[in-house]
Amino acid sequence: MTIFKTVALGIGLTLGATAAYAEYPEKDIRIIVPWGAGGGTDGIVRKLATIAEQEIGASMYVENIEGGISATGVSQLMGAEPDGYTIGVLTYDSVVTVPWQNLVPDYSLDRLNLIARVTSEPDALIVSTDSDYKTIEDVLADAKERPGKVIIGIQNIGSRLHLAALQLQEETGTEFKLIAYPGGAAAQKEAMLNGEVQIVSTSLGDFSSLLDDDKAMGVVEFTDAQNLTYTSVPTAAAKGLDLRMGSFIVVAAPAGVPEDVAQKVEGAFQTALESDEFQSWVSKIGVTPNWLGTAEVTDWTNATAEAIYRDLDKLVEDGVISK
Structure with missing residues (x-):
């Protein structure tokens, strides 16, 4: 084969590969949601996919693969062909709980190409409307005046909400009395309605029924993006x-997916x-659109995970939780 023919063949192969990528997608795209159908993450991803497929x-079709606190579905995403025809989403547990607890061998976010963060569902501090607290400043002032006396109802010990309360104490120089309600948001609601607690830490979406009925009000949401529902x-x-x-939703693909x-x-x-359709829809469910593109999302995810790992390791060291 002459040099000219060799070079021509090489150029032809390169152009052929480029053309193949340029034609993407040529078939349906599978989106793995590592949680059950009908849940919050599932609903948001299905809505986004319906609009994104037009673009x-x-x-784009959703496949729900439950199990292992999201590990089962994410592991399948990690093992899929990196051709762009299988993508998926990660949530807080996918990024923090599963890797920190070493629940699955060979589970590593390095096996993924993180594409974008699309939404966040920040935790918040919520007070009963019957309480004297009307602002976060009221809460902090009382906590400083009466260290260890102001109660915040959290969920499980060692949960994200527990960590949020501990970080709030550290940042503001306060000391709260933290009471755990392992039954989740339902148990927190009952405690507030019964007058056991005046303050809880959870998401605004979890308390939407009490917020909408004017039985509770949010005094701060732990984010930098304004909630479109509870403005x-x-x-x-x-x-x-x-x-x-x-919590959050991050879109990801298997590592090695072509850049284009x-x-x-x-x-x-x-x-x-950014479409009007999605913005209008999401403004009614208490979840905040919170975009981070490919250039930023990996660093943000790694920094978020490392900071929370340190807090969890400290709780283990102090004997509060076990790993």
């Missing part, structure tokens, strides 16, 4: 607090997120 030019609740950033805590394919997925989801 990307192919059908009267200030963000931590607006109150000068550095605390950021909550990942860019098409990123662009489709960004267009979907």
Whole structure:
């Protein structure tokens, strides 16, 4: 084979590969949601996918793969072909709980290409409307005046909400009395309605029924992005607090996905997120659109996980929880 023919063949192969990628997608795109159908994450991803498929030019269908606190579905995503035809989403447990507890061998976020963070569901401090607390400043002032006396109802010991309360204490120089309600938001609601607690730490969405019935009110949400549903609740950033805590949805693909394919997925989801259709829909469910693109999402995810690992390791060291 002559040098000319060899070079021509090489150019032809390169152009052929580029053309193949440029034609992506040529078939349906599978989206793995590692939680059950009908849940919050599932609903948000299905809504985004319905809009994003119009932009990307192919059908995008959700497959719910439950189990292992999201590990089962995410592990399947890690092992999928990196061709852009299987993508998936990660949540707090996928990024923090599963790897910190070493629940699954060979589970590593390095096996994924993180494409974008699309939403956040921040944790918040919520008070009973019957209490004297009307603002986060009221809560902090009372806690400083009566150290260890002001009660915050959290969920499980060692949970994200427990960590949020501990970080709030550290940042503000306060000391609260933390009472755990392992039954989750339902148990916290009952405690507030019964007058056991005046303050709880959970998401605004979890307490939407009490918020909408004017039996509770949010005094701060631990985020820097304003909630579109509960616009009267200030963000931590607006109150000068550095605390950021909550769940989130991150779109990811198997590591090794071609860069231009990942860019098409990123662009489709960004267009979907910013669309009037999605913004109008999400403004009614208490979840905040909170975009971070490919250039930023990996560093943000790693920094978030490392900070929470340190808090969890400290709780283990202090004998509060076991690993």
